[in-house]
Amino acid sequence: MRVAVAPGWLVVLLVSACAHHSSERPVSTGCSAPGTLCWDFEEGRLPEGWTPFRDEFSGQLLVDDTRARGGRYALHASQLVGGREGEQGGPKKTVRFQLPKDFGPVLWGRVHVYVTPARPASHAGLFNARYPRPGSQDTAFEALDWYEVATYQEKYMAIWHPPEPPGFPEWVQVSDTPLVLDRWACVEWLFDGANGEAPQAAEPRVWLDGVELQWPRRFVFADPPTQTPPTREKARDFTVLEAGVFLYQGLSTPTDWWLDDLAVGPRRVGCE
Known part of the structure; x- marks a missing residue:
């Protein structure tokens, strides 16, 4: 499921941080909490600190004005396609960000996502x-x-991984909730790498439009296969973020994703 990927140059236009809000929508309260970082892409270019990372197969990752949740701009993974479904290797277009020192072991996040025209079967x-x-x-x-x-x-799916490559054995949680198509959806998550006095980091938690997802399918993925779950090692500080779209298997239908109003912090950010 995992493959080693070398950084590549993306066709990217850069964007501003979410302190710049358009008058066309209510100002988000997400950045008001101490320690929260957020980006709304309203300068039409990549926010300061974000750098190109993965770039495989066809398509582009850029900031453009083709669709936005509010304001004018959003991060757009445009016309991704390539590889064969069911086989390793697929389109990957991402950027990454170095978090401030001592961010901490608990990371809440939120992003609004729009996908069209089809739900990919491959891991995206x-x-x-x-x-x-x-x-x-x-x-x-x-x-x-x-x-x-x-x-x-x-x-929707959430995973805990050891280092990549190979990125497995990994603990996988698959929901019974279909990916939302052709409208904006708010996706929130909690990555609790401290998890109190528990011996391992917590399983990831995810919310869709304010409702927490359930995970009827849970399993270990590894190559060769194993039934032994990985030890979810505890965190001292989160250090790096990666955002965009990265498919680990092929994608036959050219597909677009837009990501807008991305935010992370030590406390829940919320959808507004």
Whole structure:
């Protein structure tokens, strides 16, 4: 399911942070909480600190004015296509961001997503956050544990991973909720890498339009297969974010995703 991917140059226009709000919509309260970071793309270019990362197969990742939840601009994964469904390798277009030092081990997030024209069957990641392994001083991207929000077999999914490559054995949770098509949907998540006195980091939690998703399918993915769940190592500080769209298997239907009003913080951000 996992493949090593070298950073590539994306066709990207840059954007401003969410302090700049259009008069066409109510100002979000998401950035008012201490420690919250948010980006609304209203300058028409990538926000400061975000850099191009993955770039495979056809399509582009850019900030444009083709569709926005509010204001004028959004991050647009445009016409992604390539590879064969059911086989490893698919279109990947992402950017990443280095979090401030001492961000902490708990990361709440929120993004509004619009997808058309079809739900991909392949694993399609939208957002992940990474942290160094316990006791390790290695902060290289490929040495970090990570949580992910994605879709799989047309439904929302969340995963905890060890470092990539290989990124498995991973703990996978698949919902019974289909990916929302042809309208904006608010996706929220909680990655609790501290988890109180528990011996492991918490499983990821995800909300859709304010309703928490349930996970009727839970399993370990590994190659070769195993039934032994990975140990979800606890976090000291989240350090890196990745956003965009990254498919680990092929995509035969050219598909567009728009991401708008992305926010993260140590407390719940909310949809407005």
